[in-house]
Amino acid sequence: MSRLVYKQTIMTTLIKYIITILTGLIVSGMSAQSFSAKLIDAKSQESIPFATIELSKNRGVVSNEDGIFTITPDQMKYVQDSVFISSMGYERKGIWIATFTDSIVKLAPKSFELKGVFLTSNPLSAKEVIEKVKDNMTKNYDVQDVSKKKIFFRQSDFNNMKKVDFGFKKSTIEELNKELIDSIATLVPRESSYYREVVGDFYGNYNKHKFYVDKAAELYDKSKDVSVDGLSERLETIFKENVKPDSYLKIKSGLFGTKVQLDSVTANNEDAKKVQVEVEGNDEEEGHFQESIKNRISELYEQLFFNEDSKIDILTKSNRYKFDIQDYTFIDEEPVYIINFSPKGKKDFKGTAYINTNDFAIVRLEFVNVRPLFKFGLLGITYRENVYKGKMLFEKNASGSYSPRYLELENGNYFGLDRPLKVIEKNKHVKGRRKQNELSLDLNLQGTSLSKYEMVVFNSEDISDSAYDAVKENKNVKATYLSKYDPNFWQGYSIMEPNAAIQAFEVVE
Structure with a gap:
């Protein structure tokens, strides 16, 4: 070997060695820190929600409603060198994590012209596309496939009392005066919010589920629950001190009334307290928290559009909806129809379905109700289920069928009560009039x-039925209470970034 060739060989080996060392340092650096960024449209500068950030096969994260995503240190180990970002209507983009320092990722809108292609081939009408969706339903959404999914679940509850007026009219019990009734009204929280977040392993298929919770948190203001207990005790004390033991209470609201023995009321209150203590003490044994989360996820699954009992009946009642092909786009590099739907007559939903042009799978669905799903109004009582909307995003798994990647469901209602209420103490053992005391409210x-x-x-990964049967749930798990959002709580866990409302949540002392 000549000296020149020998030197070149040494130099090449040295360069490879240096690259290996640097690569090792880069990888170790990647695994030691998280990576966060926000996705925006390169032209409009608007955020891009619910985009897919692919880490490796069947592993990835989803940007939140503000376009923000985070890759945790635990997830970094699945990244070879780059992650790939894709979102409907945008060019797929690869990022080499080791060299990327920006907190903003811009995606370029995808330039394409699909209409000409479809029009020159054998174009289908919107109705024909929907029929093919129904024909391919069993193949595209295998309800029997059993899998293990690493999931993040978030529940957000909001209550708003727009009006609280007890309408004090009359009371013969001195302590039950207008001042007390008005003060009770002020104790009722006008606005309250509650959040819970859970990371865990979800096992099963669309019909059977098991859930192992890794970690969970609850964010809410405890003081807005405590006041109700204190109020109940105060009212009970007033009744005990002012109502005779052998009296009974006549409770009337409008034309309707009911008779209640006072001693049974007291006994029921005591029994209720015992039951409450027993329930609270058995939360871990009963698996209340874990079971509650599993039920919420089951509800999401039950409302998937391909289930017969789903409220989203655009397929089961497709003849009562109008479908229109609006355009074409790409999702995960696959061409899709963009089909809008709206009700004919008195059906409930409008929205948009994104349907793969090759296998006719609905890969994304957005829907919102156009009228209350349920309403009731009689004798001063009003109830309306007036909000029901959501999103469903699916991805193709190794077996060729589709499974959920992101599910979102919002359910809201309005309630009203405008009725008179009288609580009358009567006693047949007292001489004279049976009526002893009265509290009258409106x-x-x-x-x-x-x-x-x-x-x-x-x-997500497929598992066998025997593996599913062997799964043990941790029913004793409890959530950690947080009085304000703490980003460090989820360090090392895969979650979807919180929105601004959750980040700002804090109990004011």
Whole structure:
């Protein structure tokens, strides 16, 4: 070997050695820190929500509603050198994490012209596309496939009392005066919010589920619950001190009334306290928290559009909806139809379905109700289920069928009560009139409540039925109470970044 060739060989080996060392340092640096960024449209500068950030096969994260995503140190180990970002209508983009320092990632809108291609081939009408979706449903959404999914679940509840007026009219019990009744009204929280977040392993299919919770948190203001207990005790004391033991209470609201023995009321209150203590003491044994989360996720699954009992009946009642092909786009590099739907007559939903042009799978669905799903109004009582909307994003798994990647459901209602209420003490053992005391109110209550459920699937793998049967749930798990949002709580765990409302949540002492 000549000296020149020998020197070149040494130099090449040295360069490879240096590259190996640097690569090792880069990888170790990547695994030691998280990576966060926000996705925006390169032209409009608007955020891009619910984009897919692919880490490796069947592993990834989803940007939140503000376009923000985070890759945790634990997830970094699955990244070879780059991650790939894709979102409907945008060019797929690769990022080499080791050299990327910006907190903003810009995606370029995808330039394409699909209409000409479809029009020159054998174009289908919107109705024909929907029929093909129904024909391919069993193949595209295998309800029997059993899997293990690493998921993040978030529940957000909001209550708003728009009006609280107990309408004090009369009381013969000195302590039950207008001042007390008005003060009770002020104790009712006008606005309250509650959040819970959970990371865990979700096992099963669309019909059977098991859930192992890794970590969970609850954010809410405890003081807005305590006041109700104190109020109940105060009222009970007043009744005990002012109402005769052998009296009974006649409770009337409008034309309707009911008779209640006072001693049974006291006994029931005591029994209720015992039951409450027993329930609280058995939370871990009963698996209340874990079971509650699993039920919420089951509800998300039940409302998937391909389930017969789903409220989203655009396929089961497709003849009562109008479908229009609006355009074409790409999702995960696959061409899709963009089909808008709206009700014919008295159906409930409008929205948009994104349907793969090759296998006719709905890969994304956005829907919102156009009228209350349920309403009731009679004798001063009003109730309306007036909000029902959500999003469903799916991805193709190794078996070729589709499974959820992101699910979101919002359910809201309005309630009102405008009725008179009388509580009358009567006693047949007292000489003279049976009526001893009376409290008369004119109730006027109005409020709204809204619940939002979100589930992100970070990775999914098929498992056998025997593996599913062997899974043990941790029913004793409890959530950690947080009085304000703490980003360090989820360090090392895969979650979807919180929105601004959650980040700003803090109990004011």
